Amino acid sequence: MTVKDEIIEKAKNSILDFDEDMAEKAAHEALKEGISPLEVIEKGFTAAMEFIGGQFEKGELFLPHVLAASEAMNAGIAVLKPEMEKRSEESKSLGKVVIGTIEGDIHSIGKEIVASMLGIAGFKVIDLGKDVAISRFVESAQKFKPDIVASSALMTTTMVCQVQLEEQLKEAGIRGQVKTMVGGAPCTQKWADQIGADIYAENANDAVAKAKALVA
Amino acid sequence: MLRANIPAGLEHIEGLGLEMLNKSDLKLINEITMDVLENVGIETKDPEALQLYADAGCEVDFEKCVAKIPEYLVGDALRSAPGRVRLAAIDKKKNLVLRSGPYVNWAPFGVGIQCLEFDANGKHKVRASTEADLKKSMTICDWCDGFSVADPTIAARDWTEKGRADLHEVQIALCNTTKPFTFGEPESDGFDDYFEMAKIVYGGDEELARKRPLINVCNCPTSPLQICENSTQITIKAARRMIPDVVISMSMAGGTGPITLEGTLLTQNAEVLAGITLAQIANKGAPVTYGSATTIMDLRRGTASGGAPEMALLSAAVARLSQFYGIPCGDAAGCWTDSKVPDAQAGFEKGMTGMIPALAGANLIFGGGLLEMGQTISLEQLVIDNDVIGMIKNLLKGMHVTESRLSLDEIEEVGIGGHFISRASTRKNMNEQSNPLIFDRNMRGSWERNGAKDAALAAHEKVEWILENHNPCGLDRDVVKDLEAFVARRDKEFLK
Numbered sequence: 252m253t254v255k256d257e258i259i260e261k262a263k264n265s266i267l268d269f270d271e272d273m274a275e276k277a278a279h280e281a282l283k284e285g286i287s288p289l290e291v292i293e294k295g296f297t298a299a300m301e302f303i304g305g306q307f308e309k310g311e312l313f314l315p316h317v318l319a320a321s322e323a324m325n326a327g328i329a330v331l332k333p334e335m336e337k338r339s340e341e342s343k344s345l346g347k348v349v350i351g352t353i354e355g356d357i358h359s360i361g362k363e364i365v366a367s368m369l370g371i372a373g374f375k376v377i378d379l380g381k382d383v384a385i386s387r388f389v390e391s392a393q394k395f396k397p398d399i400v401a402s403s404a405l406m407t408t409t410m411v412c413q414v415q416l417e418e419q420l421k422e423a424g425i426r427g428q429v430k431t432m433v434g435g436a437p438c439t440q441k442w443a444d445q446i447g448a449d450i451y452a453e454n455a456n457d458a459v460a461k462a463k464a465l466v467a
Numbered sequence: 468m469l470r471a472n473i474p475a476g477l478e479h480i481e482g483l484g485l486e487m488l489n490k491s492d493l494k495l496i497n498e499i500t501m502d503v504l505e506n507v508g509i510e511t512k513d514p515e516a517l518q519l520y521a522d523a524g525c526e527v528d529f530e531k532c533v534a535k536i537p538e539y540l541v542g543d544a545l546r547s548a549p550g551r552v553r554l555a556a557i558d559k560k561k562n563l564v565l566r567s568g569p570y571v572n573w574a575p576f577g578v579g580i581q582c583l584e585f586d587a588n589g590k591h592k593v594r595a596s597t598e599a600d601l602k603k604s605m606t607i608c609d610w611c612d613g614f615s616v617a618d619p620t621i622a623a624r625d626w627t628e629k630g631r632a633d634l635h636e637v638q639i640a641l642c643n644t645t646k647p648f649t650f651g652e653p654e655s656d657g658f659d660d661y662f663e664m665a666k667i668v669y670g671g672d673e674e675l676a677r678k679r680p681l682i683n684v685c686n687c688p689t690s691p692l693q694i695c696e697n698s699t700q701i702t703i704k705a706a707r708r709m710i711p712d713v714v715i716s717m718s719m720a721g722g723t724g725p726i727t728l729e730g731t732l733l734t735q736n737a738e739v740l741a742g743i744t745l746a747q748i749a750n751k752g753a754p755v756t757y758g759s760a761t762t763i764m765d766l767r768r769g770t771a772s773g774g775a776p777e778m779a780l781l782s783a784a785v786a787r788l789s790q791f792y793g794i795p796c797g798d799a800a801g802c803w804t805d806s807k808v809p810d811a812q813a814g815f816e817k818g819m820t821g822m823i824p825a826l827a828g829a830n831l832i833f834g835g836g837l838l839e840m841g842q843t844i845s846l847e848q849l850v851i852d853n854d855v856i857g858m859i860k861n862l863l864k865g866m867h868v869t870e871s872r873l874s875l876d877e878i879e880e881v882g883i884g885g886h887f888i889s890r891a892s893t894r895k896n897m898n899e900q901s902n903p904l905i906f907d908r909n910m911r912g913s914w915e916r917n918g919a920k921d922a923a924l925a926a927h928e929k930v931e932w933i934l935e936n937h938n939p940c941g942l943d944r945d946v947v948k949d950l951e952a953f954v955a956r957r958d959k960e961f962l963k
């Protein structure tokens with residue numbers, strides 16, 4: 252095995268072992284050896300993440316594994332990022348998603364799971380957090396030019412803000428350039444249809460499948 | 468009739484009880500909770516709450532919005548928080564006094580967002596809940612004697628865009644029960660309106676509205692270790708107005724709390740105590756109680772489970788903690804289920820999650836009518852749960868071994884053979900027997916002649932009967948009109 256292979260193997264194992272420290276170490280070693288960060292990400296981190304994702308879909312691994320693996324991956328990527336920017340490399344992504352829990356609502360766990368799973372599936376995810384003002388969704392949509400603007404609402408009182416999001420995206424003249432996705436316990440397909448959102452998903456897996464289908 | 472405050476058999480010579488967590492367990496939990504509050508602290512973005520914590524002696528980092536609460540302050544709060552909290556009812560006879568100690572009472576769930584609708588053939592479908600559903604639910608909770616309080620169970624979603632849904636919910640509650648209730652979705656900006664509505668009920672008597680608040684509130688910290696601004700404001704405003712407020716942590720072991728139940732019990736304890744302390748800082752003696760809807764996050768399915776045995780244990784542990792602290796446990800999750808329909812799963816999960824906290828002496832166990840982890844309410848399930856609760860009340864009685872109850876005289880008189888059915892003592896005591904209304908104890912023949920109904924269908928008929936025959940309103944027609952007019956005015960302002 253070459254040094255490069257060894258480092259990539261280590262990057263892979265760090266994800267499979269849910270080991271943030273090892274992921275960072277592998278990333279540092281890659282930098283020292285002058286290996287392309289992108290290659291480490293794609294052949295190491297992402298490859299392992301795809302394996303984990305597959306296990307998750309089969310019901311052999313669960314949320315705690317997937318989220319821990321993705322945190323390890325993020326730790327490794329954070330180390331590689333400056334060098335990637337220097338080389339103006341960009342990792343491939345399926346598309347960009349801006350996501351947040353809607354104004355007035357602080358139920359964030361479900362949204363975080365969806366955001367992580369989209370990230371794991373290969374989307375670039377910009378997570379705006381919770382209780383996100385509609386105007387911030389719109390500004391972020393203008394700034395990051397995402398493929399999808401996703402909002403989470405867990406309460407009947409806050410899901411009505413998803414209507415405003417639709418409207419304000421229209422007013423800003425960018426509704427045509429993005430797809431909207433809604434979710435959270437009170438949302439339904441019927442609700443999405445009613446407010447004109449493009450995608451409704453019941454849970455994280457469903458969200459990933461539908462987002463993938465959209466950009467395919 | 469209303470039989471409130473049935474004691475579980477703890478610290479009592481009679482009755483059945485479950486003494487989980489011994490004194491040294493409770494002490495250790497308390498000590499480490501104090502450690503967390505003192506050294507990790509609690510985050511809130513509410514500047515007023517931070518200032519209150521700081522002025523009272525907490526170490527506050529205004530930039531990070533974290534208050535570190537010293538042990539003595541929590542101790543002071545626990546001493547000044549009342550051991551008895553009265554939930555006032557429109558019908559004074561139905562006032563409920565929550566007492567610290569193993570006294571068990573029952574509440575329906577709040578606040579679901581869907582209604583499971585049944586038809587006469589037992590077919591059901593789920594849909595968004597409406598004001599009309601809430602009115603029906605209030606009527607049923609008022610009728611069912613298992614419930615000591617009649618909390619609004621379901622959101623008036625037909626009003627969310629058209630007006631002030633919160634005020635519609637309060638109005639429907641005030642007009643459709645004479646029992647006390649806690650409003651599950653208070654807005655911190657809504658307090659003046661709620662007060663006005665109570666005043667209308669009391670014929671404009673401000674003094675009474677202040678002394679006997681009718682709209683009790685609740686609020687939830689955000690696990691782990693945060694309290695959002697709406698939540699701190701509810702606590703502060705309720706405390707200043709002496710409105711009973713229950714601080715309910717909804718921590719999820721494995722999600723927003725540690726995976727161990729013990730660890731999650733600890734973080735949720737810190738969250739609730741931080742809320743109770745805030746209430747006492749805002750106003751010493753404020754009627755604040757200990758609440759919990761803490762459960763597990765099912766990590767295989769990514770859901771907040773409402774029917775897990777772990778939830779039953781957590782609710783029971785919370786009951787024990789609040790007894791240890793000498794303050795009432797004003798809401799403990801129980802009689803819950805993850806099932807989507809009133810079926811076998813619902814039956815067992817509700818029985819289990821209701822019984823365990825009851826045996827531990829939780830003061831108010833809430834869950835009646837709930838399905839699907841609290842998303843959905845079924846009117847039929849309310850009536851079924853009334854039976855579940857009734858039977859658990861019988862369990863709590865346990866056995867009282869006294870010479871007279873051992874009945875030697877009776878045994879000698881009837882002797883060998885014969886029966887006890889016609890004995891005077893039997894007639895006298897037969898009301899001690901459990902007596903479910905829905906669960907069927909007949910022989911198969913009678914059951915078939917009655918239409919071979921399962922519990923859900925039998926409950927459906929009971930629901931129809933209650934809605935037709937029970938008038939729950941304790942207010943004069945004029946008062947109802949005034950309330951409606953008040954809410955209509957607020958709707959208009961809301962739409963502007």
Ligand code: B12
Nearest residue numbers: 356357358359360361403406407434435436454455578687
């Ligand atoms: C935990 C919880 C809380 C926690 C949240 C902590 C946190 N950091 O998130 C706290 C305690 C803060 C909280 C507060 C309140 N809550 Co709360 N809460 C819940 C509870 C029990 C579980 C939610 C949860 O985390 N589930 C687990 C996650 C993993 O599932 P999920 O969120 O549904 O997400 C999944 C899907 O929905 C979907 N999804 C989610 N988002 C998105 C987004 C997109 C784009 C897509 C595609 C999919 C998707 O995928 C996720 C993963 O599979 C629910 C009841 C329930 N069972 O849902 C009530 C519930 C949502 N809360 C409720 C209420 C009333 C409140 C409070 C008003 C209580 C109070 N009086 O203070 C406050 C409101 C705070 C606010 N302004 O937002 C009500 C809402 C009722 C209503 N009218 O709508 C509920 C339904 C409980 C109830 N029946 O009473 N709550």
